Amino acid sequence: MQDIVRRLDTCRVCGRDDWLEVTSFGSVPLANGFLDPADLPAEEPAYPVDVIVCRGCRLMAVRHVIRPDVLFRHYVYVTSESDQMTGHMRRIVGWCTRRAALAPGELVVELGSNIGLQLGLFQEQGQRVVGVDPAENLAAIANARGVRTLPEFFGGDQGRRIHAEQGEAKLVLGRQCFAHIDDVHNVLDGATAVLAPDGLVAIEVPYLLDLLEENQFDTIYHEHLSYYSVTTLGHLFQRHGLRIVDVERAAVHGGSIVVFAAREGSDHPTRPSVGQLLSLERQRGLDTDAAYLEFAERAHQVITEIGDLVRDLAARGLTVAGYGAPSKGTTLLQFCGLGPAEVRFCSDTTSLKHGRLLPGTRIPCCSPEQARAQEPDYYLLLAWNYAEEIIGKERDFLSRGGRFIIPIPQPRVVTAEPVPAVA
Ligand code: TYD
Ligand code: ZN
Secondary structure (H helix, E strand, O other), X not given: OOOOEEEOOOOOOOOOOOEEXXXXXXXXXXXXXXXXXXXXXXXXXXXXXXXEEEOOOOOEEEOEEXXXXXXXXXXXXXXXXXXHHHHHHHHHHHHHHHHHOOOOOOEEEEEOOOOOHHHHHHHHOOOEEEEEOOXXXXXXXXXXXXXXXXXXXXXXXXXXXHHHHHOOEEEEEEEOOHHHOOOHHHHHHHHHHHEEEEEEEEEEEEEHHHHHHOOOHHHOOOOOOEEEOHHHHHHHHHOOOEEEEEEEEEOHHHOEEEEEEEEOOOOOOOOHHHHHHHHHHHHOOOOOXXXXXXXXXXXXXHHHHHHHHHHHHHXXXXXXXXXXXXXXXXXXXXXXXXXXXXOOOEEOOOHHHOOOEOOOOOOEEEOHHHHHOOOOOEEEEOOHHHHHHHHHHOHHHHHOOOEEEEOOOOOEEEOOOOOOOOO
């Protein structure tokens, strides 16, 4: 059997092997490795989270690469149907439709299409759609919802096969999956194999600049192999005859970019947003070692501060629970060394997680309904990327004297007064 973990030796984007060793967050089990309490392993395998940056193309990556089938064949991450995410998915449809001049009947291919919510919106406005997602459990749900989905890893073969069967795609979309992909060149081979001459590739990734500046250390875990800037994506696309023509910043997942790329020779004009973000990245020092090393220093400090705050509350007899059990939350709890003694449970809307224990920390995960019966004094807001929406809908908890701890960029406590602004 192939090893579960390999070390990244050469950069997956530019092929160089000149790495800046940024920091290590220690060894932890996989962030989505939820445990069944009836079938607990004596020991959970743990793998290092070591952060490195390529001095050639400035790709930030984790050194240890877990075999993708271990991570993605059965996946508990289901696209959120929160207001924020639904609104964002509708905006994506608008952005892509306008830029790719999408007409009814044209083909949209999405990689990492999860349960097909995004593609369903394209289907509603008349496009033909094909989703590709390696998670067999999620692809089955998508197919049952009427969104045609191949339960496979997308690559050159899949792109060629879809092209042969369905013709060329006006849009190849990959939302929040590029960070998960090791062999990005194979995926872009597939994208260019199916892409129409005037089509667009649209890739949404968490934005490296936001990660560094907002101390989002908890978004660094094994599933996220790569952390991209516009600069690095430009290098990557260039190798596949693609040119970045536009970029949108979006508030999802703590700050993301949607990068639109067209074939080199196509008529798509390059918009000013591209140059603006490239110079912003230079201005913020993303081409220097210091930006990454200073982030690492801040991250370790924030980890200490969160741990101290929660341990201090627990020591004073106050109860703390986690709000949400996202991958970044299981990661944060592990990095901060918090367990069930300090954080009694985590509530999460994802039914696949209910009744399970969080990886490593073994904190129980329950439904929001169960959580209401055992409300804590403080909720540690692990799903901080939904802060506004969650605090908005939990006003009653606040008015009963409950508090939220928002962990990043620095831990801060939110009380009922003043009432936070909600969009
Ligand atoms: P997300 O930030 O997308 O996860 P990840 O860090 O794994 O990429 O997921 C948010 C999690 O928070 C998800 O498990 C669902 C949960 N959640 C709640 O429990 N309640 C809520 O109101 C919202 C918006 C999310
Ligand atoms: Zn590189």
